[in-house]
Amino acid sequence: MICDNCKERDAVVNLTRIVDNAVTQLHLCEKCAAEKGVETTVAVAQHPLGDILQAVQQQASTTSEDAAACSFCGATARDFRATGRLGCPHCYDAMEKSLRELLRRLHGSSRHVGQRYDAPVTHVATPKPDSIHDLRDRLQRAVDTEQFELAAELRDRIKVIE
Amino acid sequence: MTPPRPALDLSLLPDGGVRWLDASGPNSDIVISTRMRLARNVSGYAFTGRARDGERLRMLAQVRDALGAVPSLSGSLLVRLEELATVDRQLLHERHLVSKELAGLDPQHPIRSGAAVFLGESVGLLVNEEDHLRLQSLRSGFAVPQAFESVHRLDQELGSQVPFAFHREFGFLTACPTNAGTGLRASVLIHLPGLVLTKEIGKVLSGLQQMGLTYRGLYGEGSEVVGNFFQLSNQTTLGRSEEELQDLLVRVVRHVIEREEEARRVLVRDAGYIIEDKLWRAYGTLRYARSLTFDEAMNYLSGVRLAVGLKLITGLSVYTLNKLLIFAQSAHLAHLEQRTLTESETNLARAKYVRQVLVSEGGGVE
Ligand SMILES: [Zn+2]
Ligand SMILES: [Zn+2]
Numbered sequence: 001m002i003c004d005n006c007k008e009r010d011a012v013v014n015l016t017r018i019v020d021n022a023v024t025q026l027h028l029c030e031k032c033a034a035e036k037g038v039e040t041t042v043a044v045a046q047h048p049l050g051d052i053l054q055a056v057q058q059q060a061s062t063t064s065e066d067a068a069a070c071s072f073c074g075a076t077a078r079d080f081r082a083t084g085r086l087g088c089p090h091c092y093d094a095m096e097k098s099l100r101e102l103l104r105r106l107h108g109s110s111r112h113v114g115q116r117y118d119a120p121v122t123h124v125a126t127p128k129p130d131s132i133h134d135l136r137d138r139l140q141r142a143v144d145t146e147q148f149e150l151a152a153e154l155r156d157r158i159k160v161i162e
Numbered sequence: 163m164t165p166p167r168p169a170l171d172l173s174l175l176p177d178g179g180v181r182w183l184d185a186s187g188p189n190s191d192i193v194i195s196t197r198m199r200l201a202r203n204v205s206g207y208a209f210t211g212r213a214r215d216g217e218r219l220r221m222l223a224q225v226r227d228a229l230g231a232v233p234s235l236s237g238s239l240l241v242r243l244e245e246l247a248t249v250d251r252q253l254l255h256e257r258h259l260v261s262k263e264l265a266g267l268d269p270q271h272p273i274r275s276g277a278a279v280f281l282g283e284s285v286g287l288l289v290n291e292e293d294h295l296r297l298q299s300l301r302s303g304f305a306v307p308q309a310f311e312s313v314h315r316l317d318q319e320l321g322s323q324v325p326f327a328f329h330r331e332f333g334f335l336t337a338c339p340t341n342a343g344t345g346l347r348a349s350v351l352i353h354l355p356g357l358v359l360t361k362e363i364g365k366v367l368s369g370l371q372q373m374g375l376t377y378r379g380l381y382g383e384g385s386e387v388v389g390n391f392f393q394l395s396n397q398t399t400l401g402r403s404e405e406e407l408q409d410l411l412v413r414v415v416r417h418v419i420e421r422e423e424e425a426r427r428v429l430v431r432d433a434g435y436i437i438e439d440k441l442w443r444a445y446g447t448l449r450y451a452r453s454l455t456f457d458e459a460m461n462y463l464s465g466v467r468l469a470v471g472l473k474l475i476t477g478l479s480v481y482t483l484n485k486l487l488i489f490a491q492s493a494h495l496a497h498l499e500q501r502t503l504t505e506s507e508t509n510l511a512r513a514k515y516v517r518q519v520l521v522s523e524g525g526g527v528e
Contacts, residue, residue: 073208085292087212089205089327089335092342099339103332106340109401112333114344119205119325130206137214 003029070094074147170250185480187303191471194351196305198313201336201345202295203327209337210290218276218290228323234316235282243277252493264291285316292337343400348411355390355468356425389460441469453509
């Protein structure tokens with residue numbers, strides 16, 4: 001079968017889509033599929049976790065963000081590979097490039113098109129995440145995971161508050 | 163052996179938290195329930211897995227302080243899971259109110275400090291699961307828009323009080339990238355004995371995977387399919403809007419329901435007496451067995467449920483069968499007997515309980 005898009009190469013991906021209540025089959029070659037952001041392995045994935053770890057492993061050799069630690073929680077790309085979990089919301093910025101690639105592999109897209117959200121301005125009454133207790137916990141974690149640069153910074157911030 | 167503290171009192175919950183079993187929803191002969199889950203995290207905290215105990219507890223405190231301004235959860239029951247005995251945590255899990263991970267039943271994830279659940283009328287809020295917050299709603303039958311509406315309202319109310327972690331490109335941020343974007347997992351618990359008996363199920367399951375849906379057993383990720391009960395849910399959460407994800411589930415499930423109905427017609431037409439005999443035997447076993455394992459009970463219940471759907475067995479309600487699905491599990495039986503049970507005692511208690519329920523319903527008489 002010939003690719004529906006370029007009509008040149010052999011189709012290797014059968015994409016089943018539902019558009020306006022109708023089921024359509026799209027046959028694509030590997031190149032066109034990649035351009036459309038279709039990851040050929042996604043459709044057969046049964047256990048998302050096995051899949052994600054595999055995808056992360058594949059990336060291991062290509063990423064240059066490996067050594068960089070998240071400036072908030074101290075997690076590294078290595079930690080992510082070991083657990084399949086990110087350390088905190090800031091990790092998405094710290095590992096942005098490789099995560100964008102991974103999200104594309106997992107979801108077929110890395111762009112959120114759903115509901116938008118604006119966080120409320122936090123009230124003074126609620127415990128602030130930057131409380132002295134939180135800073136101490138973060139410091140302890142930074143020391144435990146040998147993120148000494150982050151630890152030094154947190155120590156300074158705690159000193160200012162005390 | 164007595165539990166370390168008074169057993170969990172689920173009578174404090176409206177309907178004991180099992181209203182979703184009452185078979186009042188659309189298509190409830192085939193679809194037991196619809197569940198919507200939103201994964202959310204609070205900015206300024208490490209994700210639960212990386213957080214220290216103190217951070218988790220302050221996270222919980224921040225959520226609790228905000229709840230006064232969240233009408234969806236007014237009057238909700240707060241359960242601090244870390245304070246409960248294992249059997250009580252298992253009970254909540256068997257009732258589909260908390261995940262295995264939050265209940266600390268997974269040997270890899272022992273119960274963590276700050277693990278809590280707020281249970282309202284039709285919504286629940288899990289705190290300090292893999293994500294800080296998992297908002298969920300559970301409805302009877304095939305009720306996607308209704309279930310989404312409840313969880314969406316909770317999301318709006320809570321999100322205006324507590325700052326969620328949100329990224330302009332990646333959407334709602336989650337500990338596992340498989341949940342990022344909308345954070346929405348829309349699923350149905352569906353009973354497909356017709357497709358299993360006609361051996362069509364393989365084709366249907368691989369077809370729905372091509373459509374972007376995935377399937378699991380009765381108890382979510384990694385659990386086995388027993389009693390022909392399947393959980394179907396969207397596989398991806400990013401790159402499609404909440405509406406598109408719901409539409410996808412609705413369209414595919416509608417199609418699966420039609421296939422199941424067709425399979426049932428074929429069974430009755432081509433193998434009428436064989437099926438009838440098989441289903442009555444299932445009923446007979448449930449009605450008279452003295453010991454039942456969980457898998458046996460589920461498989462026979464599946465047969466009886468099909469027989470009721472085919473109107474072969476009358477006088478038994480789908481609600482009763484749904485309840486057996488939940489109440490014949492081991493922690494529920496331990497609560498019923500008010501003591502811990504060994505495995506063989508559990509099987510005896512299960513058979514006794516099932517017999518009693520079937521006798522009191524008086525079903526099955528021709
Ligand atoms: Zn092509
Ligand atoms: Zn981080």
